Amino acid sequence: MSVFRFCALLAVGLLGLLSCGLNPEESSSPAPAMPLQILNAARDTVVVNGVEYCASISPWRDFMPGPNTSLDGKGLLVHASLQRCDSLSIPDNLHLKFLWVIYNDEVWGAVLGEERTPHNGDFRREAMARGGPKWGPFVEVHGVIGFADENGEFQMVCTPPIMIGRTD
Secondary structure, three states: OOHHHHHHHHHHHHHHHHHOOOOOOOOOOEOOOOOHHHHHOOOOEEEEOOEEEEEEEEEEEEOOOOOOOOOOOOOOEEEEEEEEOOOOOOOOOOEEEEEEEEEOOEEEEEEOEEOOOOOOOOOEEEEEEOOOOOOOOOOEEEEEEEEEOOOOOEEEEEOOOEEOEEEO
């Protein structure tokens, strides 16, 4: 094998390795199955150490034309947010873990990937779930966010109902 061919194969291999896990279009890992009855019992606020937390989601489907987009669009994407209801800072050791999105009697669950952005600071935790079902757009869903509180205890909080949007 020539040195040129070896270098070319090595470069292609390294490029492949570097791109593993960095694709923002990859699907989130599935969350543990949770019975609908338990998810529907989640409250819209949860109190931890005397502090009240609330949550919201922004779900949408992407119909932007592109090389990896079919005519029926991409699967559901959801931005999840947890914050103190009084808008004060929250502890660093509070972590978003799971999201379950409920549409009628169907549930899609995903492991959340927390995202720190300059605008969220210490006042909320934000995360994304990708690659969900092709519900909607323009149908109402609600979410349940599962998180580990500052004591390491698992908590669940329900989000208000919201319509799945779309981007074109």
